[in-house]
Amino acid sequence: MTADPYLSCPVMADAAEPRLDFGGTTPYEDYVHASVLHSLQKTVTKDPREMSFLVITQVMELYFTLLVFEWRHTQERLRDDDVPGALDALRRSAAHLQALRAAWLPLARMTPREFNSFRDALGEGSGFQSGAFRHMEFLLGEKSASLLVPHRSVPALHAELEEALSAPSVYDDVLALLARRGHPVPAELLSRDLTQPYRPSAEVEQVWAAIYCGEPGELSDLGEALTDVAEQFTRWRHDHLIATRRAMGAKTGTGGSAGVSWLEKRARRDVFPELWTARSYV
Template identity: 65%
Template structure:
């Protein structure tokens, strides 16, 4: 084994350890070599590499955000509001970073996107399993979204579990009920595999909480943390819509999706709906 000689100008206690028997501890922990060799563009267009890496970065942020929201949901179940709020606050910063991931793709022209769009084949963002877990945690559930993953048993099982579990908002409403607020049984006992639908009674609960912030300080802060999350989810959907509209107009999306028409519909929806509508009654 050859010996690596440090720079003679780097002497004393500040000299970093440079000689390792195998891979560096950094590599062992981060596995950067794995990450930086996951890119296999299918066209000769240089823009495809940017598209591919940006998409992979988004998947990593999805993974972190799912971790945070699952942490928050578990904490809410155990009435640990500080832990839940801390996880939600971290996810807000992570959502900001996720949304910034659109920047490299935000000004794609149709000609630029067409240069490698064919290489995507039937691939489409709506097939992302980790993004689907994010949506399920937000209460936006649909059993049909498991269908694309039937060929991947582990992924399918994880999504099936997420579909059946309470969403982040379900856990919030259950906590409000335990605190004595009048969340109706029709909401608390609903089929958790179905998409959450707004409830006038839940809207009234949030209006009551927000109308007396001194009495309900802890719950108002929880509501605001969820609202911060909801706002950034809405911004994510709108950024996705604008980037897609610039790159391909109203053409059919990859994978047979409705493209812009589907994204426009999604962009009009707010997660945690009563947290928004209740503000009109305070």
Template identity: 60%
Template sequence: MTEQTSALAAPPAADEAPQVQFEGTTPYEDYVHASLLSTLQRPLSNDPGEMAFIVTTQVMELWFTLIVYEWRTARDALLKDDLEQAMDALRRSRRSHQALNDSWTPLAALTPAQFNGFRAAFGEASGFQSAQYRHMEFLLADKSRSMVQAHRGHPAVYAELEEALAEPSLYDEVLRFLYRRGLPVPEHVVERDVTEAYQPDSWVEEVWRQIYAGPQDDPLVRLGEELTEVAELVLRWRSDHLLATRRAMGAKAGSGGSPGVAWLEKRAQRSVFPELWTARSYV
């Protein structure tokens, strides 16, 4: 190695200052758009709790976006019979979903008086109006055409949700993948109307029972467990949402015309990948 190449390869000295001279904005700003992000928090009250509420909600929206990206990646990989790429995406989504669940921390201990301090500021806004969360639900095969209607006033978002409604969910592609692998997934499941919410099927339950009763090093067992981990995180998210809401407002009516806690209780009871849970009773 020459003296010149050795110098190029040497790490910077510990006391060497980072580059601070740039012709325009910093490369970090150009890449992350941090200054734009920091302008999006616009409290409508003087209550100090509102800022935490807005920031936490916006952070959750960003996690929704990443989780949707990863679940779509997993779904599209299964369509190509690429199980390993799908598993990688599911594993990444689990880490993101855990961070999403942890995002409840700043809001989880709000008292009713603290919540009331800024609740009027967001008026009829409600979490069930989140388009990105609707994308998540659709990928879990929890489809609802009526939930798309709220977004008619935003044509681009409405078109994206209409497209997502018409596309197979992540679970649909899982079951189609198993069908192509020769497992007895019935044709009425493979060919179902994917714009409708998925309904549990006893034949699919038997497919998962067969998988779990077989060799435990089978990649399909690993797929089932990865999906179960995802489902558990979703169920914990719903439970944490319910608990935070119950703590902050009790049984009061929710914003946006929802019945509040009663609505969340109903949502929390909806299963995710249902046969993965029920099949375990018969292994």
């Protein structure tokens, strides 16, 4: 006779009331530091839309930090030949990018008049000056020494970005892994000047085509996880472009950039380029 599994399950006791009295702060505050986060919103104008812009921008910055963390962890896993661990981190980061993209929704509904109501409060401030976003781009292979210039007055941040500029990108570590697995990645790519932006390679394109033509496995899974990240990052750039066009048209950006034309140029650039072009040969 088979025992009824439900009869052996413990009966849940009535839920206990949560503890309400803590000395000093609460464990939640000690861990999350919520009061610090909530103290960072310092509006300059009385326009309520400025608070939305400020909070959403700060949320984006937190996501930038999270993505840098995930991609550096991805690199650690790749260097240890732990592809499953790298896949986990890449898939998490693709989900983070989707959440990051959602932050544009309220900002993308701003009319020029609404944005102008607090735009002067930004002064020369611009997202172009975000150190965490620059670190993200460097990890994706979007390298440029000139982009360090805005951060020269913050030595610690400048040093961090200078190190990231000279270090391998996530894709550099992927190519090194493919070479270790016996794929014919050109030696000059493995020893290239890492401070320069990555340029597409016909040989790497054929490597990915061969991986995709073969039996599905962890390397094709790696290609798809990287493509998910590239797609979500490109969509984020496009969302930024559309939100900017809607709020300010073709006017000069707050930080003195060309605004929409600069964003259009960046949005046309593919991250992990051979993963897109190799599909034509599969």
